Amino acid sequence: MEKLFMKGNEAIAEAALRAGCSFFAGYPITPQNEIPEYMSRRLPELGGVFIQGESEVASINMLYGASAAGKRAMTSSSGPGLSLKAEGISYLAGAALPAVIVYVMRAGPGLGHIMPGQNDYFQATKAPGHGGFKIMVMAPSTVQEAVDLTCRAFDYADRDRNPVMVLVDGVIGAMMESVTLPPYKKELPDKGDWIADGCRGREPRLIRSFILDALALEDFNKKRAGMYERWQREDAVVEEFMTDDAEYVIAAYGTSARVARTSVRELRKEGLKAGLIRPATLVPFPYDSFAGLGEKKVKGILVVEMTIPGQMIEDVRLGVGDRLPVYFLGRSGGVIVSPLEVKEKVLELAGGGRK
């Protein structure tokens, strides 16, 4: 184990290398540029392949080829770039090809701004491409967690033969923290039973995202739906902070969760029992943590996101049902939500006068 002081984007890149990533293709866009820059230097040193594609569209399709060849492959981008990669992500999912996509969110919509945001929750979790499919979405809130979840992303991608996304906002990508890095992975999963590597000694293989028989395509989608259900049962990751006796629970992920944690501590100092639920996987979403709140002393839930209108709030509402009121506090346009405004919002919900 190696401990270093690293910038989020570079830590993610190094984590990928240690997880066995040997192929990276990407296209410049702020605020994720340190990832391809890091990869352009380190991958050739390690005998891997780095390509700066002519576009996001080409880059994600280069991953498609590398993944079909059996490599652990990664790309990274931000809002406008991810929209262009949507086609390729859908094809990867349709062809059952593993790949890791790092999404460093900025403010939107459109070109928006290069400042950080959490505007792309819907795109990441609900429809990362056409066709109705899901990919796992990891949502780290520290640089260390970004390292850990990036490594896990490669394992899940190979296990499920499906793309996995690591979703961070521009704050996590740009901040520096000390991280413990895992050793370089020496043994990678054997993909010899499905990749296209020439038909010597076996029947030819076809890697494709089309299934021309309607019932066979339906069957593929049913099997994938079963996989999504398994994720929900087995792979959701959530952190619950001071929720046991909480009267007001804040729900937030990524940078918003870091801010909210400070607010919870401040509120506790003032005698208000606040808590935090922080999903670390957005797909699968930890619905159970929210469903269980109705049985506790909770009076309300405040969802904090760096986007307007709120997006994760819809999943929180799904989990909570009509058992508890759900409120929203959002900042947008690149504004980072502050601990003070979160604290004041909770105090306001708890009865105004205490503010």
Next chain:
Amino acid sequence: MEKTYQRPVSLYKSSSGYCPGCMHGVAQRLIAELLDEMSLRERAVGIMPVGCATLAYTYLNFDTIHAAHGRAPAVATGYKRSRPDSFVFTYQGDGDLAAIGLAEIIHAANRGEKFSAVFINNSIYGMTGGQMAPTTLVGQKSTTAQGGRQVEMSGYPIRMCELLSTLKAPVYVARFALNTPANILKAKKGIKKAFTLQLENKGFAFVELLSNCPTNWGLSPEESLNWISENMIPYYPLGEYKTPEGSESRGN
């Protein structure tokens, strides 16, 4: 008795799903024959496109990867860079390569990616029902240019060989036609040259094959072959536009 003609091992024994008279079957057979003759079948990976040629998966008896519309050169880039010892070719139609995939083919060629590209130019979108392609000739009718292609509306047909041969990196850029037995034999030699250059690790090779689409052209198979010689070849001259030796020969 000596058998002088047979189905290549690189083709499955199956009936064709292509329209009567379509030359996709001939183009794919040429590739299959070459993979057999050059003992490449067991290390070959064909990157296939969207459109009519998607059907090739039912004919080609070796590993294939199907790419999104226009993206075959990007997929081939990712694959070949990952497995430099493999033998990789792309197979794309004109809608695929010259419209939505124009950036991918130009940049793969410009990077000198070490795979072979086979380009079927039949001057129309086949699978989707006969819409105008970037290669549709001026005046040629299509379902989206019902009075014939007009320059004022749609510009001139793109000549891919001429365009790609301006780049420094490609080692071989050539155009052939599939309208006569003699031209088919020349096309096979051209594809073989492209494949050989890949085996020699020389760089990017591009072979355009002028083909037909009797169904969407509204012509009989025989008429469609004549249409290639009368209308396509004058605008898309045959020949080698770029060779490793630097020499050119056109109009043959």
